Amino acid sequence: MERGNYILRKTAFAVVTLLAVIVFNFFLFRVLPGDPVKLIIHSPRMTREAQERIRVQFGLDKPVWVDTDRLRQGDILGALDTQFTAYVVNLFRGNLGISFTTRQDVARLLAERVWRTVVLLLGGEAVAILLGMALGLIAAWRRGTRLDAAILLWGLFSWALPTFFLGIILLILARGHLPVGGMATPGLRPQDGLSYWLDVAKHLILPTITMAIVYTGEYILIMRSGVMEVLAEDYILTAKAKGLSTFRVLRDHALKNAMLPMVTVIALTFGYTVGGAIQVETVFSWPGIGRLMYEAVQKRDYPVLQGSFLLLAVSVILANFLADLLYSVLDPRVRAE
Amino acid sequence: MAILLDVRDLSVDYLADDGTPLHAVDGVTFRLEEGRSLGLVGESGCGKTTVMLAILRLLPQEGRIVRGQVLFDGKDLLQYSEAQMRQVRWQHISMVFQGAMNALNPVRTIESQIVEALQVHSVVEHAQAARERAGELLRLVGIPPERGSQYPHQYSGGMRQRAVIAMALACNPRILIADEPTTALDVMIQAQILELLERLQAELHLSLILVTHDLGMVAEVCDDVLVMYGGVVAEYASSDVIFNDPCHPYTQRLLQAFPDVGRPGAALASIPGNPPRLDDLPPGCRFQPRCDCPRRGPICAHEPPPLTEIAPGHYVACHWVRKV
Amino acid sequence: MKFLRQFIHSPMGVIGAAMLLVVVLVAIFAPFLAPYDPYERVEASPEDILAPPDRDHLLGRDDAGKDVLSLLIYGARVSLIVGFTASFMSMLIGTTVGLVAGYYGGRIGNLLMRLADFLMVIPDLPLMLVIIAVWGRGLWKIILVIGILGWTYTARLVRSQVLSIRERQFVLRARALGASDARIILRHIFPQVLPLIIAEAVLDISVAILAESSLAFLGLGDPTLVSWGMMLNFAFERAISRQAWWFLLPPGFAIVWVSLSLVLIGNTLDQIVNPRLRTHHLFDARRMVALVTGEPPQRGVELPG
Numbered sequence: 001m002e003r004g005n006y007i008l009r010k011t012a013f014a015v016v017t018l019l020a021v022i023v024f025n026f027f028l029f030r031v032l033p034g035d036p037v038k039l040i041i042h043s044p045r046m047t048r049e050a051q052e053r054i055r056v057q058f059g060l061d062k063p064v065w066v067d068t069d070r071l072r073q074g075d076i077l078g079a080l081d082t083q084f085t086a087y088v089v090n091l092f093r094g095n096l097g098i099s100f101t102t103r104q105d106v107a108r109l110l111a112e113r114v115w116r117t118v119v120l121l122l123g124g125e126a127v128a129i130l131l132g133m134a135l136g137l138i139a140a141w142r143r144g145t146r147l148d149a150a151i152l153l154w155g156l157f158s159w160a161l162p163t164f165f166l167g168i169i170l171l172i173l174a175r176g177h178l179p180v181g182g183m184a185t186p187g188l189r190p191q192d193g194l195s196y197w198l199d200v201a202k203h204l205i206l207p208t209i210t211m212a213i214v215y216t217g218e219y220i221l222i223m224r225s226g227v228m229e230v231l232a233e234d235y236i237l238t239a240k241a242k243g244l245s246t247f248r249v250l251r252d253h254a255l256k257n258a259m260l261p262m263v264t265v266i267a268l269t270f271g272y273t274v275g276g277a278i279q280v281e282t283v284f285s286w287p288g289i290g291r292l293m294y295e296a297v298q299k300r301d302y303p304v305l306q307g308s309f310l311l312l313a314v315s316v317i318l319a320n321f322l323a324d325l326l327y328s329v330l331d332p333r334v335r336a337e
Numbered sequence: 338m339a340i341l342l343d344v345r346d347l348s349v350d351y352l353a354d355d356g357t358p359l360h361a362v363d364g365v366t367f368r369l370e371e372g373r374s375l376g377l378v379g380e381s382g383c384g385k386t387t388v389m390l391a392i393l394r395l396l397p398q399e400g401r402i403v404r405g406q407v408l409f410d411g412k413d414l415l416q417y418s419e420a421q422m423r424q425v426r427w428q429h430i431s432m433v434f435q436g437a438m439n440a441l442n443p444v445r446t447i448e449s450q451i452v453e454a455l456q457v458h459s460v461v462e463h464a465q466a467a468r469e470r471a472g473e474l475l476r477l478v479g480i481p482p483e484r485g486s487q488y489p490h491q492y493s494g495g496m497r498q499r500a501v502i503a504m505a506l507a508c509n510p511r512i513l514i515a516d517e518p519t520t521a522l523d524v525m526i527q528a529q530i531l532e533l534l535e536r537l538q539a540e541l542h543l544s545l546i547l548v549t550h551d552l553g554m555v556a557e558v559c560d561d562v563l564v565m566y567g568g569v570v571a572e573y574a575s576s577d578v579i580f581n582d583p584c585h586p587y588t589q590r591l592l593q594a595f596p597d598v599g600r601p602g603a604a605l606a607s608i609p610g611n612p613p614r615l616d617d618l619p620p621g622c623r624f625q626p627r628c629d630c631p632r633r634g635p636i637c638a639h640e641p642p643p644l645t646e647i648a649p650g651h652y653v654a655c656h657w658v659r660k661v
Numbered sequence: 662m663k664f665l666r667q668f669i670h671s672p673m674g675v676i677g678a679a680m681l682l683v684v685v686l687v688a689i690f691a692p693f694l695a696p697y698d699p700y701e702r703v704e705a706s707p708e709d710i711l712a713p714p715d716r717d718h719l720l721g722r723d724d725a726g727k728d729v730l731s732l733l734i735y736g737a738r739v740s741l742i743v744g745f746t747a748s749f750m751s752m753l754i755g756t757t758v759g760l761v762a763g764y765y766g767g768r769i770g771n772l773l774m775r776l777a778d779f780l781m782v783i784p785d786l787p788l789m790l791v792i793i794a795v796w797g798r799g800l801w802k803i804i805l806v807i808g809i810l811g812w813t814y815t816a817r818l819v820r821s822q823v824l825s826i827r828e829r830q831f832v833l834r835a836r837a838l839g840a841s842d843a844r845i846i847l848r849h850i851f852p853q854v855l856p857l858i859i860a861e862a863v864l865d866i867s868v869a870i871l872a873e874s875s876l877a878f879l880g881l882g883d884p885t886l887v888s889w890g891m892m893l894n895f896a897f898e899r900a901i902s903r904q905a906w907w908f909l910l911p912p913g914f915a916i917v918w919v920s921l922s923l924v925l926i927g928n929t930l931d932q933i934v935n936p937r938l939r940t941h942h943l944f945d946a947r948r949m950v951a952l953v954t955g956e957p958p959q960r961g962v963e964l965p966g
Contacts, residue, residue, distance in 0.1 A: 013775075013778065016779075017778075017779050017782055017783070020779055021783060028791065028792065028795055029795060140941075141943055143939070143940065143941065144939065144940075156921070156924050156925065156928060157921060159924055160867060160871075160917055160920035160921040160923075160924045161917055161920075162871055162874050162875060162878075162913070162916055162917070162920075163875070164874075164875060164878050164893070164897075165893065165913035165916060165917065168893070168897065168901075168909060168913060169910075169913070171901070172901075172904075172906065172909070225937065228937060228938060228941060229938070231941030231942055231943050232938045232940075232941040232942065233439065234434065234436065234439035234440050235439065235440055235441055235442040235443075236941070236942040236943065237395065237434065237440075237942045238434060238440045238441070238501075239442075240395060240426075240942055240943070241393060241395055241426055241427065241431070241432050241434070242426065242427045242431075242453070242454050242457065242504075243422075243423040243424065243425075243426035243427045243428065243457060243458060244423075244453070244457055245423065246943055248457070249943060250943070252453065253442050253445075254943075256442075256444055256445070257442065257443075257444055260444065268781065270784075271781075271782065271783065271784030271785055272784070272785065272786075274784045274786070274787065275784055275785055275786025275787065275875070276786075278786055278787065278790070278879070279786075279875060279878070279879070282878075282879065283897070293787065293790065294879055294880070296794075297790060297794045297879060297880055297881065298880055300794075302795070305791055305794055305795075306791075308787075309787050309788070309790075309791045312784055312787045313783055313784060313787065313788070316782060316783065316784045317782055317783075320782050330444075331444065332443075332444055332488040332490075333443060333444075333488070333490050394946065394949055394950070396949055397940065397942075398940040398944045399940075400949060401948070401949065401950075401951040402949060402950045402951065402952065403951055403952060403953050404952060404953060405952075415950050415952065419946055419947065
């Protein structure tokens, strides 16, 4: 079955990439110059007990990768009793270590903040996708006109614009009119119900607009070239010959066919989008995973850095995998009979 | 018999990159009577497809119809607006394009594409009834109706060709234009498609225009033949006359060039030279550079020969063919 | 080369090239253009900190009292160095991988492409961020990280080109004549792929410059050098509350200027190398019927009676 094979391949790919990321993540933080043990648990703010707990949990006095002595003795299982194994085991238990700065459980920290990044991403991406596809379609349809040139230039310009700088500009412009930092006005709490959530929504406006503007440009460019190709295909001429109006040709033939490659592209650029979220959260102090990473970089909080990287990488891999699945559903040529 | 389509002096230019007009088709004239079939033959690039596209106003962006009339049921289509043309397309005149493989949208079912034609022209509005009608059309061309819910890539080349024909018949058009309906198909399938076209013509009282470079097909299916060369009409007569009494030197060479099953060992006669380049057209007769007719004279290189009726219903464009 | 002629005819390309030239000249002649040396220590009194523009300091002063205009001029150097070097590196790696994967195909080809796929799926900025955070800051580290992670697009591009060129006549002929693989690749295939690579390289440079700016903005730039991203990092941390737009905006505009110039050039080159269709089927058909009225039938056609 064509489709079965396709799904199998994509699953294998996703799994292997996940494993590669996990291994990479582990080794990156173990190849730091200096005493690895110190780097992972050294922090004046950590209590002795916490340090001890980590030492035990992560087996920091054990060999890093493989215990060659035990291996030579023929003790294979024992040879695997290493930091790496401890790391993987902890990973599956949901234990990502403890933050240097806040002494909080990293996994908990991430779980708390992840929805904030998701909300930001969803809002920005949704607008960007809809607007980008619409403008790209129009530009391709009106190929060669000034409207097309304008849309193309806009697309190129927003591609060249650094996300964080756009954020800064909007921040300067909107100062005084819209909230420019944080998630909510100090003083309001979730318990305050609707007024709190409305306040949060207000704080979300600028970051979302920033994301939307940057990524609309990207999608405009891609949709435009995709639609151009589709509109030159024979079946479009046939549709015209059938007496369909331009609107119907665009809606019932061009759009459907051009959207397929868009699914793949949106997935591929999702990593880029996540990078943008980091910048936007930093500029607007939006307390999501991106902002967390920024703060962790500044404070050299390695466990948090490691944990957030893992989370982001895994999400992007998953997103790609889901997009691949979605594609197999949408494109009948990939489906089995 | 009533004249369904009356094309007079149709001329089409293509604008080159720098804007100069290339005279791709010049002075094409013919008629199609109800219930009869016309074969349009000529080499690749002689303008046959351009003439058909011009009739339906489906030329590419650089195309310009510069002269002529296209009278359908007495009304000149060239005076129609785009909106009016949309009413004519498919409902009255439909077309099966060259290379049917790509004429179908790959991500929609065959059925949905036929239903679309039915619904757009309000032939059948109700979805379920439309699907049933689509199934009937498929059966008409020899495709099991259940396969309508499949996608084009699941059909073989021959089936796709038949599906496209079914789709073209959806709105019961008066004229069906079939452009090279059998190229790239193997011989067995070619025969099937031809048979299908003949059958449809008889059953549905369809008027057919068959565009092809295959004379054998024309001999079998068509009542009248229009021979084109280099964008102009060389000869136009009934099929009998063209095959038994061709008068234009090009028609004669064309018939000679066709391999004759009855004489398998005979050398293939080809016509030396190449068709004229649109940006370098001979000022006189367009066939003159390749014409080896002994009666050639200086007039051939200077004056384009007018299309003259040398016998009732037999038209030739050559200075040296006299009226009978 | 006819590419050059086509390029000159494109307004977008010419404008982009002019914009880039400005930046390159500024970077090269920085010591002559900058009124002050940004690496010199400055004795700043409190009024000098984030001072607004005046006659001595056309763009005001930054949070350490240094002249913003000079910082801006010198910043061009880092951006261009990182951009060109990192992109050269990823072009080199990507082209090699693409040539090998495309020419030899089979297992090696598949393996290399899988590797490229892995790298493409992992998000760029978080990865670079984490590596630099752990490894340490520094110009060469940034160049290496950006360069080593950026080869995937080029590799894919080159590979698909090579796959189509591989079966062409002149390659088969060379093989039949007994030319070695290396020779075929270098003398026959590579020249065909080069235009594509150059078009891609230009866009790659802009990606590298944007990456460096983002990393610098997030605090991971080289602390010993002036870079636009670093300027924005300081500006954001310290100048925003003071509304010191002269410090906040110029570095950002400079980044936009240089990456836009590269994008314009790259887009133009891409159109030249990959000519795309100029028309499609859904145009406005009102001009199709352009009857030249009043003229008698040209060829004396006798309308059939």
